Amino acid sequence: MSRRFGQPAYHFEETDTTMREAAELARNGCPEGAIVTAARQTAGRGRLGRRWLSEPDGGLYLSLVLRPDVAPGAAPLLTLVAGLGAAEAVRAATGLDCDIRWPNDIMIRGRKCAGILVEMETREERVTHAVVGIGLNLNYREFGADLADSATSLLLETGRRHEADAVLQPLLDALRDSYEIYLQQGKEPVLEAFAKASSYVSGRRVVVTGGGGRAADRRGVTAGLDADGMLLLRDAAGRVEPISAGSVRLDERGRRSDAASG
């Protein structure tokens, strides 16, 4: 598969969400690698109905159509694949070290600069398409009170502007490189690369909110990834369980003890 991502490309000055536009294209048979971008989204989507801040000039809002010929059970790994590609692109654009918070938040100095969401449709136990949505904060100078502690932008981190047009193709190329490894070499190299790129994979004290039918937060220390890329969490009793969904955050109690010891 030598085809570049980004063909065909549809750009909107304004749309509700590039995810919906891309899913429609996919249902109408567009090829793999098709993208939808928008200068502004009026209803940018995050996970489970959350909003993604999508002001004009603030960020890059991209949805990419993939058509991996895999069973649905093998598809969640795509979110790690996308995280690896996006992290590589952010590193290249900024020259800064960045981390991946499982499964795919791109972090610089502990703050999130990009988020990724994948929406998939299946038929008869095969994936018909998956739309990878990436929101990358480029030129925000500040965030509202609800995001001030947790979000950042490339401008804030590097002190200079980053244009969406300049960032887009390198990002698509990095995503394609990462995706090609997944298609051609399977999940092991993806899991290996992810374990190297993400400090969250092992030995981090975290709290997991939501997911898996648990009302209460789960706390523990991360203990690697399972064969499907799920994060393993070891609780205080030494019990290890895989996390399939939920928000992973550093446990504040752990952060304080890190600071004390360092």
Added chain:
Amino acid sequence: MSDSKIDLDSIRELTDLAVEKDLSELEYETSKQRIRIVRQGPAVAAAAIPVPAAVQPAPAAAPASAETEAAAGGDSASYIESPMVGTFYASPAPDAPPFVQTGDRIEKGRTVCIVEAMKLMNEIEADVGGIVAERLVENGQGVEFGQRLFKITPA
């Protein structure tokens, strides 16, 4: 079932034992029959799922298998199953109405729920049309590959 050769009491006892001891699989064999109990999903979910233990007669008990399947609900109802391990959501967002409600008449291809794994949201489409007779999992619950999510009866 009066002429059944299946020892229902044994199956009940074994099922209780499997639940009580939190066993995922239990096999019991005598000279006449072999009974295998396989449980799916975490123990906490067992109470919420009407059929927590699937009773599968092993090959040794083949003559009885047809009757057992009929007893387990081998009527015209069908089930929408999860295509992957993940977390079940009945609605697209916490404050949004569910995709489908019990009693709804749905067409094949209708989105009935989302299963999430690792921020990949899989919109599950009904592979048959009919009436949503029952939702078999709780919102936010973890589900296994192949776990039944909805019971659909013919319209």
